[in-house]
Amino acid sequence: MKKVIENLRETAARLLQNKEAEVVIGWGLGSEAVRTQPVFITSPDNVDKLVWNPFCVNGLTKYLSDLKTRPGKIAVVVKGCDSRGIYRLTQDNIIPRDKVVVIGIPCAGQMSYTKLASKMDVSGQLNDVEDKGEDLLIKTSKGDFTVKKSEVLLDKCLTCEHHNPVVADHVVGDTINTCPTPDNYEEIKKFEAMSTEEKARFWLSQFERCIRCYACRNICPGCTCRECIFDAIKPDWVGKEINVSENELFHLTRAFHLAGRCVDCGECDRVCPMDIPIRLLNKKLLKDCKELFNMEPPGSTEEGGSVLGQYRLEDPEEFM
Amino acid sequence: MANKSLKKVQLKSLLDKIAGSGQLIAPIQSDGITLFKPVQSGEGVVLDYQNAVIPPKDFFFPQSEKMFSYDTSDPTWAIKPEEGVPERVLFGARPCDVKSILLLDKVFDAEFRDDIYIDKRNKTTIIAVSCNDCRHTCFCGAFGISPGEAEGADLLFTDLGGRYLVEVLTDKGSTLAAECSDLLSDDDGNGPAAKEKAVAPAKEKQMNIDLEGVKAKLDNMFEHPIWAEESLRCLGCGTCTFICPTCHCFDIVDFNNQSSIGYRYRCADSCQFANFTRAAGGHQPRPSKMERIRQRFMHKLRYFVDRYGDFGCVGCGRCLEKCPVNLDIAQIINKVKEVG
Amino acid sequence: MSVSEKSVLNQKAESSAWKPKIIGFCCNWCSYAGADLAGISRFKQPPYLRIIRVPCSGRVNPVYVLRAFQKGADGVLVAGCHPGDCHYATGNYFTRRRFLIFKRLLEYVGFEPGRFQARWISGAEGQKFADNTKKVVDDIKTLGPNKRMRLDSIPQIKY
Numbered sequence: 001m002k003k004v005i006e007n008l009r010e011t012a013a014r015l016l017q018n019k020e021a022e023v024v025i026g027w028g029l030g031s032e033a034v035r036t037q038p039v040f041i042t043s044p045d046n047v048d049k050l051v052w053n054p055f056c057v058n059g060l061t062k063y064l065s066d067l068k069t070r071p072g073k074i075a076v077v078v079k080g081c082d083s084r085g086i087y088r089l090t091q092d093n094i095i096p097r098d099k100v101v102v103i104g105i106p107c108a109g110q111m112s113y114t115k116l117a118s119k120m121d122v123s124g125q126l127n128d129v130e131d132k133g134e135d136l137l138i139k140t141s142k143g144d145f146t147v148k149k150s151e152v153l154l155d156k157c158l159t160c161e162h163h164n165p166v167v168a169d170h171v172v173g174d175t176i177n178t179c180p181t182p183d184n185y186e187e188i189k190k191f192e193a194m195s196t197e198e199k200a201r202f203w204l205s206q207f208e209r210c211i212r213c214y215a216c217r218n219i220c221p222g223c224t225c226r227e228c229i230f231d232a233i234k235p236d237w238v239g240k241e242i243n244v245s246e247n248e249l250f251h252l253t254r255a256f257h258l259a260g261r262c263v264d265c266g267e268c269d270r271v272c273p274m275d276i277p278i279r280l281l282n283k284k285l286l287k288d289c290k291e292l293f294n295m296e297p298p299g300s301t302e303e304g305g306s307v308l309g310q311y312r313l314e315d316p317e318e319f320m
Numbered sequence: 321m322a323n324k325s326l327k328k329v330q331l332k333s334l335l336d337k338i339a340g341s342g343q344l345i346a347p348i349q350s351d352g353i354t355l356f357k358p359v360q361s362g363e364g365v366v367l368d369y370q371n372a373v374i375p376p377k378d379f380f381f382p383q384s385e386k387m388f389s390y391d392t393s394d395p396t397w398a399i400k401p402e403e404g405v406p407e408r409v410l411f412g413a414r415p416c417d418v419k420s421i422l423l424l425d426k427v428f429d430a431e432f433r434d435d436i437y438i439d440k441r442n443k444t445t446i447i448a449v450s451c452n453d454c455r456h457t458c459f460c461g462a463f464g465i466s467p468g469e470a471e472g473a474d475l476l477f478t479d480l481g482g483r484y485l486v487e488v489l490t491d492k493g494s495t496l497a498a499e500c501s502d503l504l505s506d507d508d509g510n511g512p513a514a515k516e517k518a519v520a521p522a523k524e525k526q527m528n529i530d531l532e533g534v535k536a537k538l539d540n541m542f543e544h545p546i547w548a549e550e551s552l553r554c555l556g557c558g559t560c561t562f563i564c565p566t567c568h569c570f571d572i573v574d575f576n577n578q579s580s581i582g583y584r585y586r587c588a589d590s591c592q593f594a595n596f597t598r599a600a601g602g603h604q605p606r607p608s609k610m611e612r613i614r615q616r617f618m619h620k621l622r623y624f625v626d627r628y629g630d631f632g633c634v635g636c637g638r639c640l641e642k643c644p645v646n647l648d649i650a651q652i653i654n655k656v657k658e659v660g
Numbered sequence: 661m662s663v664s665e666k667s668v669l670n671q672k673a674e675s676s677a678w679k680p681k682i683i684g685f686c687c688n689w690c691s692y693a694g695a696d697l698a699g700i701s702r703f704k705q706p707p708y709l710r711i712i713r714v715p716c717s718g719r720v721n722p723v724y725v726l727r728a729f730q731k732g733a734d735g736v737l738v739a740g741c742h743p744g745d746c747h748y749a750t751g752n753y754f755t756r757r758r759f760l761i762f763k764r765l766l767e768y769v770g771f772e773p774g775r776f777q778a779r780w781i782s783g784a785e786g787q788k789f790a791d792n793t794k795k796v797v798d799d800i801k802t803l804g805p806n807k808r809m810r811l812d813s814i815p816q817i818k819y
Contacts, residue, residue: 030646032456037646038553058645062555117641123456123527192768200770200808205351211374211383213590215557215644229723231595237723240573240587242384245809249726252765256722259761271644273373273559275353284768288761308761311753317743318760319778577731577812 001129004052004105007172008077011103013044015075015170021101022072025063027056033126033140034116038063050077052173053129054111054136057154059267061085061221068095075101079110080162084263084299085221087167091305092261094224104168106176109149109157111136112270116152120145156266156279159183166300182297183264185287191280203248206276210247216268216278217254222261229253255281260289260307263299292316323507324486326477330503331484335362335411337500343408345379347372356412365411367479370455371636375565376413377420380440381428383562384587387436387572393580404439409496411447415470416460416634418448420565422472426628427568445492448473450515451522457637458522459650462529465634468519478515485511529650530657531621531631537656538622546659547614550652553645554609558590560616560639560647566624566632569596591615617652680708680800682735683728684793687717689747690782691739697786698793705790706797709737716740717778718751722762725776729809735775735800739792742780752780771808774799 008026015021028039028049036056039049040063059082067074074095078086083104090097116122124142136152138145161183163176191199214230217223229237230250238253239246255278262282269279289295293315295307326334338344339361346365347354354369356376391398413421421441428437448470451458460467470476474493478485486504488494497504561567571589576582589596592613597606606612624632633649640648686692692713698705714720717740725736738759746752759778767773777796781789807813 031640031648031651032646035646040552063553117456121456196767196770196772198770199768203769209350209355211558211562213558213562214593215555215559218555218557219644231593233595237727239575239811240384240571241575241585242587243811243814245730245811245814248769248809249723249730252726252769253723256762256765259765267644271555271557271559273563273642275351281765281769285761285765288764292760293757308754308757311750311757313743313753315753315756316760317756318763319756319780320742575811 001053001131004173005050008052008103008105009047009050011170011172012041012047012050012075015101016041016044016047020073021075022070023067024050024075024077024103025060025067026050026077026103027052027058027060029126030055032113032122033124033138033142034111034120034122035113052077052105053126054109054131055113055116055126055129056107057110057113057270059085059219059221059265061089062219064089064100065094065221065224068099073099073101075103077103077105078165078168079105079107080160080165081107081156081263081265082221083162083165083167084297085265087299087302087304088221088261088263089224090302091299092222092224097302101170102165102168104165104171105173106164106171108163108176108178109160110154111147111149111152112154116147119147119152154266154270156264156269161264161297162300167302183283185283188280188283188287191284204244207247207251208244209274210242210251210276211274212242212247212250213273215271215273219267219271220258221263221265222258223254229257251276251278251281255285258282259285260293260295261298262286264297322488323511324488324497324504325507325511326484326486326504328479328482328484331367332362332365334500334503335359335365337503338409338411338496341499343406344411345376345408346411356410358408367412367449369412370451370453370458371414371417371638373638373642374563375417375420375636375638376410377417377424377565377568379408379410379444380421380437381424381568381570381588384585385436387584387586389581389583391581402436405443407443407445409445409447411449413446413448413470413473414451414636415448415465415467415473416458416636417565418446418470418472419460419463419465419634420636421446423566423624423628423630423632423634424568426630445475445496446473447475447477447493447496450476450478450519452479452518454522454526455637455641457527457640457650458525458635459527459529459637460635461523461526462531462650462653463631463633463635466519467522467526468515478511478518480511480514480518485515487511526635527637527650529635529653531653534653534656535622535625535631538618541656542614542618544659546655547617548610550647550655551609551613554592554613554647555645556592556594556609556612557644558592559642559644561590561592562588563638563642565634565636565638566620571596591619613647617649620649621653621656678805680734680797680805681732682709682737682796682800683733684709684711684737684739685714685717685720685724686711686781687719687740687747687752688713688715690741690745691717691779691789693783694739694781694785694789697783698789699786701786703786703790705793708797708800709793716746716748716751717755718746718748718758720755720759722758725762726809729775729806730811732810732812734803734806735777735796737792737796738776738778739781739789740778742782745782772803774803775806775808 027036124140130137428434451467620632
């Protein structure tokens with residue numbers, strides 16, 4: 001891990017020094033031991049702020065759309081899952097590929113802050129993390145803690161299609177050779193098998209507690225509309241009132257706008273303050289797009305684009 | 321007023337009794353998270369929770385609420401105010417959340433008197449519960465709040481192991497205590513000392529944030545580069561404002577189903593949204609995330625002090641925990657103190 | 661008669677008086693013409709389908725469907741030209757992909773299968789239009805009134 005950090009800082013410093021990038025977006029230490037926060041480095045003197053550890057959960061690609069009008073190139077650090085967001089943005093013509101310098105880090109899985117917080121005192125500052133195979137030794141200013149990786153791994157990391165970034169101009173860290181474990185949608189199948197009433201009960205109780213903070217939309221590299229339907233005032237597609245109906249309209253529409261475009265980075269699920277399993281909606285759409293239209297995982301190749309923006313004459317026919 | 325005592329095993333009966341005679345709102349587990357909800361009995365009420373995801377503010381200032389209904393086909397428009405809430409008891413508010421309600425009072429029940437809010441406030445008896453433990457994100461001490469005091473509540477329960485110390489703080493509280501007198505006994509006099517001991521861990525464990533000089537410094541920091549720097553990572557979502565126990569900005573909207581009959585409602589709005597400040601004609605006084613996060617932190621730590629003489633934050637730690645990008649108000653306070 | 665008995669009777673009276681409200685988004689060039697043909701040919705069909713004419717079935721935004729449910733529709737039908745016959749050459753191919761996915765999403769979150777339907781009906785298929793209307797109405801009648809998403813029947817809890 002230390003080698004990766006050194007490598008990362010060197011790369012960032014070189015990019016900034018040679019003006020190959022004006023800003024490097026990466027992770028820095030957070031306010032708590034097992035959190036990191038996105039940092040924006042503009043000077044080679046500050047590259048020491050960049051870190052790499054198993055708590056770099058944030059996807060950083062969305063910031064590219066924020067900074068797209070900034071002069072010069074933007075370097076962004078990505079893990080395997082985030083890297084698909086790069087292709088999402090370039091396919092959607094949000095940012096030209098040659099404006100982005102991608103620094104890829106192969107990733108073996110990230111740890112969940114909420115899971116860690118229930119197992120250890122996370123309030124200190126992080127001194128060091130050591131990978132002990134099955135376990136993780138976390139050294140903080142409040143003491144050392146050993147946690148079992150399998151108990152604190154983010155759910156999304158249990159199935160992972162791309163440990164190694166699908167796109168990277170510079171790779172720091174060694175390629176991970178663990179066999180990718182694509183999701184076989186077992187969980188989605190379980191939900192599909194429920195009765196209509198069970199499904200309705202489950203989803204309505206989830207939608208009901210949504211507070212419409214739009215964190216799921218704002219973190220999403222696929223949500224880059226110039227004016228979002230949920231912000232539009234005229235027409236007011238979705239009412240501002242918080243009730244189960246408007247919330248459901250929001251969730252179904254959000255999910256559907258990402259049908260065949262969602263890169264499955266799982267960030268929406270992580271950021272939701274109300275723990276709504278948003279990813280279950282996205283996954284269902286991914287599964288259907290794959291089964292019906294034989295779609296590749298979105299964002300895994302440079303070419304491609306929106307599945308619903310294309311068609312084939314031999315698509316399944318159910319409406320005859 | 322004399323302190324009372326309640327055996328721990330009797331708590332459920334007490335809650336059942338309250339729920340039986342009126343509406344009871346209490347923290348329950350709902351799909352893995354703790355939320356305040358109206359409950360029918362004491363069954364399932366969680367007591368070892370550290371804080372609910374959504375503060376009890378929602379029962380005084382709901383995220384969305386109808387104000388009145390109308391019918392424009394009627395010559396008088398037939399404006400009908402919404403019915404008020406029933407008499408109810410809010411059980412389980414933590415000291416920080418109780419303080420936040422006092423702060424909301426300064427907004428809704430002062431110069432301008434908001435009838436809808438005041439109705440809810442008057443009809444609610446608040447039973448606060450002291451904290452025996454705290455979350456890693458708690459820092460209520462910074463705002464002079466103690467885990468064992470709850471000014472603003474009507475009754476204060478403190479877990480002393482086998483029993484609860486019940487402190488009667490107001491007349492409303494003493495009425496409720498009198499109604500439940502069969503379950504309560506008089507405190508033996510050791511209660512207050514035992515309480516100090518019981519809440520000590522929460523006092524010691526919480527984050528130590530010092531606000532000395534922060535307000536004075538912020539007075540001259542409107543143009544400071546810190547806001548641009550910190551705003552870079554902000555997503556512009558409304559999580560921090562919607563889970564905040566003191567945030568109280570709202571929008572007023574009319575709803576009609578394309579007919580003459582409709583209603584007007586207000587719903588929480590967030591200063592982090594672009595639409596919050598967008599004016600007719602498209603003018604945008606806060607065009608970027610920089611102005612918006614500055615507004616949030618300045619409002620809590622400077623403007624609120626200027627207007628109401630108190631900080632607009634209670635240190636509950638919700639936004640620290642839930643912010644997707646770790647934009648942490650405690651860290652901002654520390655940074656404000658450090659920067660030149 | 662007790663209150664509960666009364667309310668049961670009221671409910672029964674209400675449900676027998678209930679007439680399904682079905683919104684049909686019909687493309688101008690085929691299905692709307694099909695509806696016309698069904699009309700001038702005097703094919704018998706139940707009167708519960710309210711047609712909204714759209715230039716192409718590809719114009720139908722899934723939010724329209726959700727909005728219809730919000731505003732009280734018991735069922736929604738999207739009808740367009742047969743694939744290959746689109747007036748705009750390819751519009752309905754996009755419709756097909758979109759609503760294949762959307763129908764599954766609705767059923768995944770607990771809408772009854774049949775609440776939302778899509779059908780290809782050409783301008784020459786007046787009989788198919790009438791038959792399909794009958795079928796949709798029968799389906800919706802079996803399912804009963806839709807409560808899901810209706811803005812006028814959101815349970816209001818006072819707190």
